[in-house]
Amino acid sequence: xxxxxxxxxxxxxxxxxxxxxxxxxxxxxxxxxxxxxxxxxxxxxxxxxxxxxxxxxxxxxxxxxxxxxxxxxxxxxxxxxxxxxxxxxxxxxxxxxxxxxxxxxxxxxxxxxxxxxxxxxxxxxxxxxxxxxxxxxxxxxxxxxxxx
Numbered sequence: 001x002x003x004x005x006x007x008x009x010x011x012x013x014x015x016x017x018x019x020x021x022x023x024x025x026x027x028x029x030x031x032x033x034x035x036x037x038x039x040x041x042x043x044x045x046x047x048x049x050x051x052x053x054x055x056x057x058x059x060x061x062x063x064x065x066x067x068x069x070x071x072x073x074x075x076x077x078x079x080x081x082x083x084x085x086x087x088x089x090x091x092x093x094x095x096x097x098x099x100x101x102x103x104x105x106x107x108x109x110x111x112x113x114x115x116x117x118x119x120x121x122x123x124x125x126x127x128x129x130x131x132x133x134x135x136x137x138x139x140x141x142x143x144x145x146x147x148x
Contacts, residue, residue, distance in 0.1 A: 005076070012072045019065045026058050046109065053106040053113065060095040060102075067091045081137045089131035096124030 025032070033050050037043075071088045079085070100120035107114035 008072055008076050012069060012076065015065055015069045015072060019062065019069065022058060022062050022065065026055070029054050049106070049109050053102060053110075056102045057099050060098040064092050064095040067095070081134060081141050083138060086131055086134050086138065089127055089134060093124045093127035093131060096120050096127060100124060 029051060033054065034044070034047055037047055037050070067088045071085055071092075074080070074082060074085055074088075097120075100117045103113040103117035103120060107117060
């Protein structure tokens with residue numbers, strides 16, 4: 001039967017697979033991007049810009065996935081409302097904002113990046129709200145722990 005613990009384990013497995021995929025993709029990008037450019041009929045002059053954008057987004061993306069994996073590990077250990085989770089959520093939100101800024105700047109040469117940048121900024125905002133909820137929950141939990 002499916003339960004929350006199995007869901008966290010599945011999420012952790014998917015996160016680790018995504019980490020591996022980002023690392024593998026980083027090595028494959030010099031081959032994948034020219035293929036994409038040729039397939040879509042874009043001019044080859046866009047290849048260096050796309051490579052820079054992808055590599056610039058890969059680092060905060062990888063940091064985000066590592067933070068997510070740590071957050072899931074904490075949840076698996078039943079350490080949900082902990083200050084370290086707030087720090088991880090804060091890092092996740094900042095990584096989303098960094099990716100959003102990179103993609104927004106890249107939108108000057110490839111307009112689709114602007115749409116993705118808005119989505120990344122919205123995700124960062126949602127993560128900030130969740131972080132604030134966790135901070136408040138930690139305060140409430142601490143007050144309840146001191147109450148007799």
